[in-house]
Amino acid sequence: MAEETMEAYEKEINESLAKQKKIEDQEDLGWDRLRAEMSSKTPIEVEIIEAVKGGCVAYAEGIRGFIPASRLSGRYVDDLDSFVGKRINILVTEADQESGKLILSARELIRAQEADARNKKIASLLPGNIVYGTVESVMPYGAFVSLGDGISGLVHISEFVERRIQSPSELVKEGDKVKVRIKGIKDGKISLSMKGLITDPKAPEQRPEEESTEREYSSGVEATTSLGSLLSGIKLD
Template sequence: MSEEKSMKDYENELERSFQVLREGDILDVTVIGVSDTEVTVDLNYYTEGIIPIEECSDDPSFSIKKDMIIGDVIQAMVLDPENASGNVILSRKEANRVLVWDELKEDMADGTVFDVKITEAVPAGVVGYVRGIRAFIPASQLALTYVEDTESYVGMTVQAVIITVEKDIQKLVLSAKMIQKERALAEKTQHIGRLTTGDLVEGPVTRMESYGVFIDIGEGLTGLCHISQITNKFIKSPKEELKMGQVVKAKILKIEGDRISLSIKALREDEPDTGEESYEIPEAYSADSADKDQDTSPFAKLLQGIKLE
């Protein structure tokens, strides 16, 4: 059985060795040699194939010594079936331009995350390479907020996913923001999971609305204290009791998803009232201090003639 299989394999190799190669053919080839200027590949053909360094990749960060590994099977397009030296000249980047777009569509559908090195800044964004294809990342998709200084990203490596693949016009658009947004949401969910109703929190007032105030309680979380939960007194606006940036303490009343409801007045209710109540008596109703022995205040006059039994 093994002899039959070996003979079959030999027949297939012999048949491939007599195949006729044509310009534009895309072949699976094995890397058998790497120099500073070219890659030598096995074609299962009567002669070897050569991929010049300029035909290896469009990616400026490509390194022939690091990225081309002996034994790797790659795809390459025939540029010249037989040059003056009798070798087949091939192009890896041309084959990639034809075949990679179907892979990129699959990558987009799968949500594949790529490490993308930013090679240049262009109007309204930056450029990097994915699978040897030039890709654009809009400034609005570089970070959670719009990036004005795109030049500062040149040389950096960001993680991104594909959001647009258009083979006909060779358009590839990426987003780093989507990755960062998903991670921020996961971290936020994790932080919220550590909170429980009744916990005490503290932080500055970051936003004021007619219906209440938003308080930064740390770890990227913000809670809402409704106007009815600011004080026991009736107020028409939170500004009557609080101001922007003021650090306040509050109790968590409710957690619903990523919404955290807070109460400032709940802590005031919990604190015992240790102050003594005192009322100032208007001067008109005070006794005349000049005559300490006789009370001539209006209250005393009202009581004159009334006998207490």
């Protein structure tokens, strides 16, 4: 009976060791894959399972990894709980099996996507095109206008109206929805113009020369009419 009990115990121990060895082998294989994916910069899809201090937790290749809050998106994330349960694509940025340290990041992939979308948008903008945008900021030398997809252009102070202005703030303020013309694109920088597309409150309604001509014309008509009226009452023999 004791012998059977010992055999059963040894069998249990051996099965436990074999199971542990299998887990370790799988873990080793997981780390090998992670190092390879880090080297090749291969994106991996993971599910965020938990929000912790400073970031979120996700498993990649069966290994528990940490995604810092600054790398969950293209910019720092405050609301970590909103990511729990989401599936996102990440890159392995650090895989240290000895210390068990696995750091993941989605930031590089998201920024690459944003840059691609930005380049496509810029490629679609041609000089002369008229587009809509929102004034982001007003500076002494001009105003920056957001055209969407992270793209902004500058309306130089000389490109608002035909007359010379002291400051762009005379005509626009931050948050204004405006219509602009693509003036040019160079080295990824977009120059814009509002000439002819924005109302100038100080634009003269009528030039003085035109007013003078009209007055002279009116006076001439009145003079002719008055002289005709006088002559009509005179009979010549």
